[in-house]
Amino acid sequence: MMGGVLARPLRIGTRGSKLALWQAAETARLLAAAHPALAAPGALETVVIRTTGDAVTDRPLYEIGGKGLFTKEIEAALLAGEVDVAVHSLKDVPSFLPPGLRLAAFLVREDARDCLISQTPVTGLADLPAAARVGTSSPRRAAQILAARPDLQVVSLRGNVDTRLAKIAAGEADATLLALAGLSRLGLADRATALLSEQEMLPAVAQGAIGLEIRADDADTAAWLAPLDHAETRHRVVAERAMLAALDGSCRTPIGGHARLVGDRLVLEGLVVRPDGGDMRRDRGDASISDAAALGAEIGARLKASADPRWFAGPHFEGPQAGGMAPGAAPKVSR
8 A cells, every 4th residue: 555554574585696686675775764664674575486497507508598597487486466666677578478567677787897807907809819819798788899800719607796796706717798787786896807889888778777567457556666767768768678678589689679768859879790709790870858759669660670680580600619709608690
């Protein structure tokens, strides 16, 4: 009951990683600050849900089902009424939600850029030694790395933030890329060796944004969440996700997209690239914030029309034996 005594706690569903728990705790903090009733002891409950993406860590995501691997179990709990709100890193959320669910609020977005973590001081990808091993499980990052530096070796590197930082320290790769937002939220921004410009590494759609998902007919939870919704973040991610939907992209397809508010105009840049980095298509446009979805759909349609349709057709990947992508580690078009 809004403004009164709750019949039961408002239940927040989340993954169990350190970053996911931070995001759930931040959501709880903001809810308690916005509503005195939710600041009472026991008014909020965090429910940790193990996802397929957390359980399977020895293979790239595109090999075990693609986008949704960090969300589907949480969404199932939401639909079953076991939780009331799901807290997601929005870049993990597919562009089409399950029937009966909707994104009700978006928290203030962090810096969306990627950063490079290297064993040696560098200012960007251009400074990495020849044939250096760069660890990532992201086709988007892998393809842009190879587009900039075809000599680099892309090797598979999965795990949470702490795990990947430890793997670099242990020498499993010479460098890796992480979202600055995640590092910042965990107090680890000082671990970034270099911050990459959007021209060098266009971020993932909705990177740095936290989305709050609810059952579509749950008006009470929607009302609790309303004060947390950040309008600028909403406009930006609506445009980016509309672009992704128009591209019908999965985590197998290297796609980047980032929208910025410039004055009263929303500027969106997007890219699609062949998985081996050998070809890249970029486009950009601007519109009023009221036309965010239309802008995203337009940029997505133009990118799809300009790209080879085989890039979106499914898994046809292999790796070269020397240079480029390590065998089985990241996608490479083979036709």
